[in-house]
Amino acid sequence: MRLNLLAFALGVFVLQGVAALPAPPVYLALLAALLPAWLYARRQRPAARLFVALACVAAGFGWAALRADLRLADDLPADWEGRDVRVVGVVAELPQPFDRGDRFVFDVEAVLSAGARVPARVMLSRYAGGGDEMLPALRPGQRWQLTVRLKRPHGNANPHGFDYEAWLLERGIRATGYVRATPPPALVDALVPRPGYLVELARDAIRARFLAELAGADYAGVLVALTVGDQRAIHGDFWRLFARTGTTHLMSISGLHVTMVAALLAWGVGFLWRRVPRLALRLPAQRAAVAAGWLGALFYAFLAGFSVPAQRTLFMLTVAALALLSGRRTAPSRTLALALGLVLALDPWAVLAPGFWLSFGAVALLFYAASERLGEVAGWRAALARWGAAQWAVTLGSLPLLLLFFQQFSLVSPLANALAIPAVSLLVTPLALLAALLPLPGLLQLDHWLLARVMDFLGGLADLPVLELPAPPPWSVVVALAGIVWLLLPRGVPARWLGAVLLLPALSAPAPRPPAGAAWMTVLDVGQGLAVVVQTATRTLLYDTGPLYSAESDAGQRVVLPYLRALGVGRLDALVVTHADSDHAGGAASVLATLPVARVLSSVDDLAGEPCAAGQAWEWDGVRFAMLHPEPGPPRARTKTNNRSCVLRVEAGGRSVLLTSDIEAADEAALLARAPAVLKSDVLLVPHHGSRTSSTPAFVAAVDAPDVIFPVGYRNRFGHPRPDVVARYAGRRLWRTDRDGAVRIVLADAVELSAYRQVHRRYWHGR
Structure with a gap:
């Protein structure tokens, strides 16, 4: 199963690199090839595994092509670009304020302009006029009638640059534009009570309360990001600090945060459940703890906007929870492979994001490094050794990927994460979530004080050197990852040092320059x-x-x-x-x-x-x-x-x-x-x-x-x-x-x- 899921992921990845989609008969035939391959595999012949794996590659390619074709079909005709269109729809996500207005995702329900065709989901901007003019407040779930001007998705296209068009495609946003001031927008309904909109409304209420209670506080935006996943609330200068200390992953809702919240909730429910005999007799404490942890992870994942790290973690915890509740043991690698397949089945464009590779890569390395490497030794020394091994594996494993995507690597990352991971994941984030659910006086201020101490520590490390190298060739990254796998083999395996040699091409590849006279x-x-x-x-x-x-x-x-x-x-x-x-x-x-x-x-x-x-x-x-x-x-x-x-x-x-x-x-x-x-x-x-x-x-x-x-x-x-x-x-x-x-x-x-x-x-x- 693991091989087949990896093969499916490979097919999805290959599709995202093509210049044009195959015709529908082609990708439908690729999808259909999976059934005869599965029937052939039942003969248990050695060649059958390879045949099924190839069929899974084809199925991944075909599935991604089908999803892409359906999404691209929902487009804005070129002759309707830049023309006024009257639409009715719902504010679908958190509005994002900027200097002279705000930006929001809008689900179009009806097009009132004769002959116009508008995609189902668009991104709109509103701009305030001069003077003291105020824009009417926007809240998720509101239904509005607007006059808009739209254009097809377009972004800057540069080597090593961010692909804005791919980002819009992944989110299902098929046009961008702005709201016309005349005729003025009209509020139709104050709330459309659909589950997705209600979640967004809750996120908006939490963000507004946090920003109000921490008005003027330096790190209010960080707490908002850790609670509801709104990373745009974080000031740009802080992102540079996080990049220099290798802690960017901690300042957004990552899989680590979801796991820690689920673990804390499971431990708390299990601790209390065991002390109430009537509850323990009805349902074993272990099962109650697993169910509570999973529900906590589900709640936090949706509160975070269901990002790829949150999805991956939720799917993994779901598989693990089902295995525990059924009494079956599931190998960590199988759990990770299932999560990979589910993420790409729901979102084939996830492979285009660096966070996808860093997220799955880090967890895979953690599983790999933790597989029986410390024997059966118990005690605090073994726990410390396991922690050190995990830090070493993630730090080393992320090096080639960070150089490929961002061309820099924080040399103080291990030290910064050694303190920041437990502080943010076990203290700052749980307190922020508690403050979101229970608005107790002073709780947010206490959490902000704790976060400020972490930020002071990171600020002291931010001036230390950062490794900056030119973007390595993709082949050298593959070689480097193979070297890391070799380096992390158990002690006693001969010539582990050869893994370090395989890192050299990625670390020393010179940047190409023109010859003299050119x-x-x-x-x-x-x-x-x-x-x-x-x-x-x-x-x-x-x-x-x-x-x-x-x-x-x-x-x-x-x-x-x-x-x-x-x-x-x-x-x-x-x-x-x-x-x-x-x-x-x-x-x-x-x-x-x-x-x-x-x-x-x-x-x-x-x-x-x-x-x-x-x-x-x-x-x-x-x-x-x-x-x-x-x-x-x-x-x-x-x-x-x-x-x-x-x-x-x-x-x-x-x-x-x-x-x-x-x-x-x-x-x-x-x-x-x-x-x-x-x-x-x-x-x-x-x-x-x-x-x-x-x-x-x-x-x-x-x-x-x-x-x-x-x-x-x-x-x-x-x-x-x-x-x-x-x-x-x-x-x-x-x-x-x-x-x-x-x-x-x-x-x-x-x-x-x-x-x-x-x-x-x-x-x-x-x-």
Whole structure:
């Protein structure tokens, strides 16, 4: 059974990597192949096991394809994007407040606009107007009539970046958009009493009470996350602290928390049950304790929003509880395999989340490391040894996966978790749940005080070194995991040290760099904005830092820094911030706060560094850089920020790329008058995202680039690139970050361009 469940999981995983879904007859045939395989397996022939395993791979592939096809069929027609649609539906989950409004998941029950078709579940944003205008309160379970504007699921597509479209697909959200202020929203029903909405309403009430009672407290959001699973309540600075100490898993509702709560509840009920003879005679205390623990795990899993770690733990506890109640023993590996199959049957997209791999991997390693390694020795020394072995197994086992997903590993993680795990799982989380159920005076304040002591401890460790390495090749991660399995073999097995040798490829794989005389450039997909990474053999330059998304989020932290970290870039040799507009300079603060920068060039007055000016030039590793604009000297009075944009030309192997930022027609004319010969390039980053104020015919003809790139956001409010501007580049290869994702340029003796969405095409892209 375990082999077959793993084979099913493999089929699900393979499907999530395909560029297009197979036709329905194909995946239905793959599903149907399981029955004859099972009948053949009953002959008990040795080849039958392999045959059934292959059939399970096919069944997993077919099941995932069936689920994907059904979900993708619930789409928003392209001709209804950006149009007003009147809908009636229910607020389905916790609303999430942000700087100027809130965001919420909405279950559409009826579409009132004639001819419109809207997916059953959408994500909507509401925005407050100017002044002191207040938005009407939203609560889960409310039925509203709204006028909305929607667009199909779309997210930034970058190497080593977060796949927002896959995340939306997993949650069944098939369109995003915003609520129109006119006509005003109308509340239809205060509560739709369905079980899922009632759970969300309870989560919302607990969150509101916690935030009210702990108003102004530093770690109120952490307690909210530990109780109801709302991780967005945690401030972004705390996530960085948790990442540096390797305790991120503790500050969300993990399988460990669910298990600890279930164990505490089971122990408490069993302790009391044994002391009431009438109860013990009716039902053995052990069975009562198992039932209570399972009910506690069920309650906590739903309170947490039924996340993948909570699902995995609940399914495992369910199998274990059924085995205990029936008097049968079930191997831990079989329990874990059953949980794996159930999770993927319900949610085939779970394999796309790092948490899935870290969660199941950690539990598998714990079972593996705990399998009869300490003999029958009892006492506190054996307990301490078991605890140490578990910590060593999880720490070592998570190393290659953390490097693959996040390119960093906390060296103080074992020490931090040694205190934080028992403190958070046995004290902070149970007290928070008790406070959620019984609002006793002072209980939340006591819990916050305990959490503050844990945070003080973690804060003292956060400044210690963190291992940061470039993203290892996937094959090296597989080799490293095999090495870890070998290292954790029981004592006495010869040559266990060979396992450490298998870790070396993942820990020492060098980041690829271009050869001398060549440059690699990546125009990142940051939405409506610009960020370009330029690499030579030994140097790295960043040209603009992308937009500011919100008061707590920008492209620097969400796109640029993860990409640089995956490349193994620990410092920037130059940062060019072309001008002060937030779509170009919005991520600068995050980049400068995180990475050392040798040289800053900009036209931003309040940014430390030197002003960029025509005539500046330098050479790195045989690659030449030349600044062409703006002219030296102080800017003229009332000069627009766009007109001060830094224009950079990069040349390697006799080929060149022209990076133009947001220059406009007057700046293009000045460049044509000042240096027309150097404008001719092989690749052009189109000025000002393709607006009507740029790309004059004379400039387009002078540059004469065979490849042009439009850095634009999907359905941006400016309408960039303008159709008449696109028409001026007729006859050239046109690249767009909203359609193609990040665009990579290899600049050498020849020029090669590729798009992330083409190279890494997935079946949900554009759907």
